[in-house]
Amino acid sequence: MAGWFDANLVSILNGFAIGALLFILAVGLSIVFGMMDVLNLAHGAFFLVGSYLAASFVAGGSWTGFLTALGLAAVIGLLAGGVLSGLTEPLARRPILDQALLTLGISLIVAEVLSIVYGNDVRSVPPPPGLDGSTDVAGNAYPTYRLLLIGLGLLLALVVWLVVERTSVGALVRASVADREMVSAMGIDNRKVKVAVLGIGSLLATVAGVLAAPVYGARPGLDETILLLALVVVVIGGLGSIRGALIGALVIGQVESLGRALLPDLASFILFGTLALVLIVRPRGLFAGKVAHA
């Protein structure tokens, strides 16, 4: 057992890094969908915007560039979420598919613009100075930046969880997921809650894009890969559930990393095999946050 653990430690750590990133992405997607029935398919494109911001500003590998990219990504994410909220508002009473098509269209436009501006080559992004080496983890050399990414991802996960589960703003968000009509009947404008949640959710996506860039680089198609993984996490975890998003992200992180390392031949099957298994056993996800009412 110890030998197996040792041999696969790097894969397990990689799985945590992916899991932490996926949680940051999926939590915004999940809350917005659970709360407002807006399936934001532009989420992956926002992530890619963050990655290309990193590619633009971190070229030489400097802290200034990295922090500039993070700050810009936060502002752009917040604004993009606000704009998206406004765009989906006229479709609020239409079927979910109409809104999904709108966000899919936006994601295609964003991806195309990025491809025009940055070309179709893979851009690699160096970690900030001091974090570009490797650290010894139980006898394995592991990239320092990835360790930091795991720590930062878990920290962000904790902050998001605390805000949603322990603050009055979080209570408002959870109430909106459970029954938004009743929130509105209390005199609270649902649209403001939606702008705020979409804004913060999109901010998390662009910031995650910057943080992930030193690991995954920036390239066309990354948006779709990431969106698909985040959607699988949301479906596995249950719509609108923070705990579900966290557990789903950690599971899919390991499936993606450890699963691929152990069973390379089954790599493409194993992700959707996991999804299918969860859907068969728990059709509403592991922790569905949405409660049906009469």
Place this chain on the structure above:
Amino acid sequence: MLEVRGLRSGYKRSTVLQGVDLDVGGGRVLGLLGRNGVGKTTLIHTLMGLVSPSAGTVRVDGVEVAGRRPDVVARAGVGLVPQGRRVWAPLTVTEHLDLAARRGRGRGPWDVPRVLELLPRLGERRRHAAGQLSGGEQQMLAIARALLTNPRLVLMDEPSDGLAPAVVDLIGEAIAGMKAEGVTLVVVEQDLHLAFAVADEIAVMDKGQVVHRSPTLEFRRDSSVAHALLGVA
């Protein structure tokens, strides 16, 4: 206080309300009766803004609210205690009270201590998630949530539904407590005992209209109306 004129409303393929006219004076309690499917809940939902009317006017203290969003109607001073309670299952009692109190602070007499005085059972359940409460406790929580926004008009849809008689009496006391504070109420009820106990006046709906209106005492004395419109003796 509440003036409804020619209100027509319904859902995609069917018009349920066929021109409702209704007046409720300030501080009065109106019991709204009628068989299943005559439009009582649709009326409550339309008054609250959860369903858009196709015609008609709704005035609350002279302010036109027909067709406005629910949050606008709520800010005009209307509170809703909906059918099936619709408390937020994952939130604790305290979280419900705090959310509501933040909306209503400084707008009227109701704050958390005051509401817990009216509904003491909730005080013992503060840390529980609403989904774990009994039906009666959820109903009290739904009342508390509406009351803490300090509404001048409260719409209640079948508050006694599925509750034990002893709990229905507690709900009746809560309604009396609200009335004593000057709150106007429209109470949709199937339970005639509760309706007669709390209402100053009775209105009866049939086929999407208000077809009868009389003071509660008169309504109780003349059983022919109840028999004809509600199918009860």
